[in-house]
Structures are given as structure tokens and as C-alpha cells.
Amino acid sequence: MNRKKIILIILAGIALAAAVPFVVFHARSPVLIVADMSFIQLYGESRARRENLRSSLSLFRPVKTVAIADDSGDDIVQFAIEEISSRPYCVVFPQRFSGAARLYREQNPQIGAILLEGRFSNNKPDDFKGFFIFKTDIEADFYRAGLSTALIEGGKNGKIVVFVETRLQGQCREAFLSAFDGLEEPPEPLFYTSFSQYSEIPDLSCVVLAGIGTEYLENFSGIPVVFFTWIDPSVMPNDVVLVVDDSPWAQVREAVRMAAAGSAQGSINSNFLIINEKKIDAQALHKIKKQGKINKTALDDLTKGP
Numbered sequence: 001m002n003r004k005k006i007i008l009i010i011l012a013g014i015a016l017a018a019a020v021p022f023v024v025f026h027a028r029s030p031v032l033i034v035a036d037m038s039f040i041q042l043y044g045e046s047r048a049r050r051e052n053l054r055s056s057l058s059l060f061r062p063v064k065t066v067a068i069a070d071d072s073g074d075d076i077v078q079f080a081i082e083e084i085s086s087r088p089y090c091v092v093f094p095q096r097f098s099g100a101a102r103l104y105r106e107q108n109p110q111i112g113a114i115l116l117e118g119r120f121s122n123n124k125p126d127d128f129k130g131f132f133i134f135k136t137d138i139e140a141d142f143y144r145a146g147l148s149t150a151l152i153e154g155g156k157n158g159k160i161v162v163f164v165e166t167r168l169q170g171q172c173r174e175a176f177l178s179a180f181d182g183l184e185e186p187p188e189p190l191f192y193t194s195f196s197q198y199s200e201i202p203d204l205s206c207v208v209l210a211g212i213g214t215e216y217l218e219n220f221s222g223i224p225v226v227f228f229t230w231i232d233p234s235v236m237p238n239d240v241v242l243v244v245d246d247s248p249w250a251q252v253r254e255a256v257r258m259a260a261a262g263s264a265q266g267s268i269n270s271n272f273l274i275i276n277e278k279k280i281d282a283q284a285l286h287k288i289k290k291q292g293k294i295n296k297t298a299l300d301d302l303t304k305g306p
Contacts, residue, residue, distance in 0.1 A: 029089040030062035031055070031256055032081060033248050034097050038070050043247060044232030051249035058253050061089060074100040078107065090114055090132075092255060094248050098123060105130060114255050116248055116268075119211075120167060132259040136246040137267035138168060139175040142210075144272060145226055146179025146189075148242055149206040151284040152224050153187040158205030160189045161198065163213025169193060172210065210244075224280065233275040241280055242288075246270035 033052075040048055048065055055063040066080050077100035081091060090112030093101035098115060105113045105128075115128060117135040149160045164172050173191055180186035187205060192198050195215045207216060210228040217225065217237050225240045230247040233240075250271040258266050277285055 028061040029087055030064050030085050031059065031090055031092065031252065032064055032066050032084055032088045033092045033252055034066045034068060034077060034081065034094065034100070035248065036068045036070050036072075036096075039230070040065065040067055042232070043230050043249070044234065047232055047234075048249055051252075055249070055253050059256055063252060066091075068097075074103045078104055087111070090256060090259060092116060092248055092252055094118070095121075095123075098128075101131070102127060112259055114259055116251055116255065118246060132255070132263070133265050134251070134255050134258065134268050135266075136251075137269050138171050140267070141228070141244055141246070141270045142168075142172040142175040143179050144269075145208055145210075145228075145242075145244060146176040148272070148288050149189075149208060149226060150180055150183060150187060151287050152226075152241070152280055153205040154281055154284055156187075156203075156205060157185055158187050158203045159201055160187045160206045160208065161201065161204060161216075162189055162191045162208040163195060163198070163210060163216065164191060164193065164208070165211035166193045168210060176208075207239075224276075228270075233273055236275060238276065241274065241276040243273040243275055244270045245273060 035043075035048075052063045052065060064084055066077075066084050068077055068080055072080070077097060081088070081104065088111060091101075091104060092114045093104075094116050095118050101113055101115055104111075109130065112132065113130070114132045114134065115123070117123065117133060119136045119138055121135055123133070153160060162172070162176060169191065176189060180189075190201070192213065195213045198213070198216070204221075204223050206224050206226065207213075208226045208228075209216065217239065220237060220239060223239060224242075225237075226242040226244065227236065227240045228244040228246075230245055231243075233243050236243070246268075251268045254268045258268075274280070274285070274288065280288065
């Protein structure tokens with residue numbers, strides 16, 4: 001056998017070896033994420049595609065979004081899922097699709113159904129037997145938000161304003177304050193459950209928006225803002241430096257892994273995305289990035305694009 005044939009055989013072998021994982025990947029049943037069109041637009045269509053790609057590579061199976069018209073009934077959701085895949089690995093339902101989730105589970109008891117409750121749960125456990133039910137780890141999120149604001153504040157004896165929904169006030173306050181334990185000069189946090197309670201505060205060093213207080217963003221005050229939101233970071237005002245994202249795309253990987261491990265219930269941390277590094281002191285920025293689950297924003301990721 002001459003050298004040319006040997007080289008061709010080697011190249012063919014390399015190509016075959018490279019093709020096998022690709023074929024196996026696409027042969028695996030997909031993970032489906034149900035989402036309404038208005039939410040997809042709010043989140044960012046290209047951003048959702050990028051997150052699906054990341055999750056697909058991480059889980060080594062296709063992850064796809066099932067886009068639902070905003071006025072669709074529960075029965076329409078079933079058809080939309082079926083159009084994407086008749087035999088998905090599992091289907092991920094946000095809380096607002098809980099009715100459609102129950103109907104789908106009744107009709108497809110052999111397929112894994114994951115319900116993401118978010119920060120609040122009004123569900124009756126008996127209504128969701130056989131589901132994998134995961135909620136957002138509120139206490140972990142507010143603790144990490146507290147750490148981040150303390151680092152941004154930088155020991156200047158400044159004040160941190162926290163706008164938070166009444167339903168979260170008790171849980172978040174304790175977790176947020178615990179982040180300041182051990183600090184020699186902790187900042188002073190001020191909690192508000194309505195923007196109407198707020199008036200301009202001197203020595204303000206950071207603002208947290210957790211479900212309310214978005215009116216503050218109209219001020220463009222130059223004060224760094226930590227924003228609990230699903231909105232596409234690329235459209236955020238310049239004051240927003242950190243986004244806390246507990247969207248289905250942020251939680252799908254952990255949810256699928258927990259379900260595969262047999263965990264019927266559990267809590268999942270949000271993604272912390274740094275979106276404006278120039279607003280954060282370099283030393284504080286370094287420490288924030290070292291917190292573990294806080295990651296640099298994906299906006300400049302190599303997978304950017306449609």
C-alpha cells in the first residue's frame with residue numbers, strides 16, 4: 001500500500017471518528033423548554049438560541065425552545081410540543097404553564113416533566129405527582145447579591161438600597177444581611193417594598209432591584225445597580241452592572257441533571273451576569289468573579305449570533 005492510500009485511510013478514519021459524536025448527539029431525544037413569544041422577545045431571541053446551544057453542549061443532547069403564542073390554551077401547548085418532538089427526553093415548563101404541564105403529564109406519563117416554580121410557589125403538591133419540581137434558591141441568590149453589593153460599595157460606609165417585593169422581604173432580608181457578617185465596616189442596607197417609599201439618599205453606593213423599583217432606572221444616577229431580571233442584558237441602562245437571571249434557560253442544565261439523578265424536588269441558583277465592568281472597581285470585580293457561580297456575561301461569547 002502506497003503512502004498516498006495510507007494518508008487517505010487515516011484521514012477517512014479521523015473524519016469518521018469526528019462524525020460519530022455528531023451523529024450520536026443528534027440521535028438523542030431533546031430537552032424542550034416551553035416559553036411564550038412575548039417572554040422570548042423580552043429575554044432576547046438570539047440570546048435564547050445561544051443559551052440553548054450552551055445547554056446542548058453541556059448536556060450532550062439537543063435543547064430546543066417550544067415557542068407558544070401568548071393567547072394559546074393548554075391544549076395548543078400540547079400540539080406545539082408534539083411538533084418539535086413526539087418523544088422528548090423531558091419537557092421544562094415555567095410556572096405560568098403549570099396547567100399545560102399537568103395536561104401534558106396526563107397524556108404523556110412516560111416522559112419526564114420538569115416544573116420550574118421560580119421564586120414563588122402556589123402549587124398544591126398533589127396536583128403535580130410524578131413531576132420534577134425545582135424552585136429558585138432565593139436565599140442563596142440574595143446572599144450572593146449581598147456579597148456583590150458589599151464588594152461594589154468597597155467599605156466606604158455607604159448605603160445600599162434594596163427594592164424587594166413584600167413576598168420576598170422576610171427571606172431576602174436575612175440572607176442579604178448575612179453577607180455582611182464579619183465585615184469591619186459593613187454598608188447600611190435600606191429595604192423598600194415600593195418605589196413610592198424612596199427619596200434621594202446621600203452616600204448611596206449601590207441599588208438592588210428585586211421584582212420592584214424599576215422606576216429607579218429612569219434616574220440614570222450613575223449608581224451601580226444589581227437587577228434581578230430576565231430581560232436581555234444588551235438593552236439594559238448603563239447603570240446596571242449585575243443581572244441576576246433565574247429564567248428557564250439559566251436553570252435548565254441544573255434542572256435536567258437533578259432530574260436525571262432522581263431528585264424530585266430542589267432549589268437552583270440563578271446566573272449572575274456581570275454586564276458593565278467599567279462601573280465596578282477592578283479589585284472588587286476580581287473578587288466578584290471569584291464567588292463561584294457568578295459568571296461574566298455571555299454577550300461577548302464566541303457563540304454569539306443566530
